[in-house]
Amino acid sequence: MIYRRFFGFPSWESRNPFAELERMKRQMDRLMEGFTGPYQRPDAGVFPLINLTESAESFFIRAELPGVASADLDIQATSNTLGISGERKIPAENKDARWHRREREAGKFSRIIAMPSEINPDKVDASLAHGILTVVVHKAEAAKPRQISVR
Amino acid sequence: MTDSKEIKVREKQELTSPAEQTTPGMVFTPQVDIFETDKEITLLADIPGVKSDKLNIDLRDNILTITGDVEPVEASREEDVLIEYETGRFYRQFTLSEVIDQNKIDAKLGDGVLRLTLPKVEKAAPRRIAIKAA
Numbered sequence: 557m558i559y560r561r562f563f564g565f566p567s568w569e570s571r572n573p574f575a576e577l578e579r580m581k582r583q584m585d586r587l588m589e590g591f592t593g594p595y596q597r598p599d600a601g602v603f604p605l606i607n608l609t610e611s612a613e614s615f616f617i618r619a620e621l622p623g624v625a626s627a628d629l630d631i632q633a634t635s636n637t638l639g640i641s642g643e644r645k646i647p648a649e650n651k652d653a654r655w656h657r658r659e660r661e662a663g664k665f666s667r668i669i670a671m672p673s674e675i676n677p678d679k680v681d682a683s684l685a686h687g688i689l690t691v692v693v694h695k696a697e698a699a700k701p702r703q704i705s706v707r
Numbered sequence: 708m709t710d711s712k713e714i715k716v717r718e719k720q721e722l723t724s725p726a727e728q729t730t731p732g733m734v735f736t737p738q739v740d741i742f743e744t745d746k747e748i749t750l751l752a753d754i755p756g757v758k759s760d761k762l763n764i765d766l767r768d769n770i771l772t773i774t775g776d777v778e779p780v781e782a783s784r785e786e787d788v789l790i791e792y793e794t795g796r797f798y799r800q801f802t803l804s805e806v807i808d809q810n811k812i813d814a815k816l817g818d819g820v821l822r823l824t825l826p827k828v829e830k831a832a833p834r835r836i837a838i839k840a841a
Contacts (some may be wrong), residue, residue, distance in 0.1 A: 579793065601716050603717075605791035607787075607790050608787075608790075612784075616781070621755065622819030623819065654743050656741040660740050660753055661717075661738075665714045672788060686755060686756050687753070
């Protein structure tokens with residue numbers, strides 16, 4: 557397995573084999589926030605939170621966006637960034653209603669993700685299903701791994 | 708009101724359950740809106756990634772339980788690069804103070820949002836009992 561290190565991404569280096577440790581680290585960070593005040597978040601701290609995975613040919617960016625209509629989403633790609641912006645609208649309810657809980661938030665959001673390697677901005681495919689946005693981005697030819705045979 | 712506001716990041720809240728889970732995996736508490744009118748109680752819950760066949764709504768003894776399972780979406784050939792959120796089961800329980808008409812409960816799931824309508828039982832109309840002379 558080839559591990560490629562990349563920079564320009566917020567403090568994130570460890571990879572999959574340490575997923576459980578990463579999770580613990582995040583939980584510890586969250587716990588420490590209460591004692592030490594503001595700290596460097598492990599994630600970018602911008603809504604929406606994303607999961608970025610890769611295969612040999614593409615990157616997969618996923619975000620949880622429940623209740624966001626595809627018409628209210630705007631996705632833009634350049635050769636090394638991907639921008640996700642939009643608005644989450646929560647329709648007004650009956651005026652006579654008495655509220656017991658109001659935890660869901662409405663509002664605008666915008667996030668630009670620096671891609672770990674060059675991408676092909678013409679080959680971006682986005683889908684929204686069950687409140688999860690999936691963006692498939694094809695890597696640029698130059699960024700794809702190549703098998704090199706040893707003579 | 709919602710025009711200018713920006714959504715702040717909120718990490719998914721992991722459930723600290725009093726009862727131990729029998730299945731492995733993480734359990735999260737979904738964010739909900741609950742409001743009540745004279746006729747019904749409406750509950751809206753954000754459960755992204757839950758398909759309707761994996762959603763379970765249970766009401767017994769005034770305890771409403773919502774359970775939704777999220778299937779992993781990643782294909783096996785994908786490698787993690789940056790993981791900011793986890794997926795797992797959504798679980799939340801509520802105690803209802805009103806009597807609910809169980810037959811008229813309506814649940815809709817769309818775009819990862821559950822809308823549950825719980826109609827209240829119509830109060831029994833006062834009945835007058837005529838007394839016959841013996």
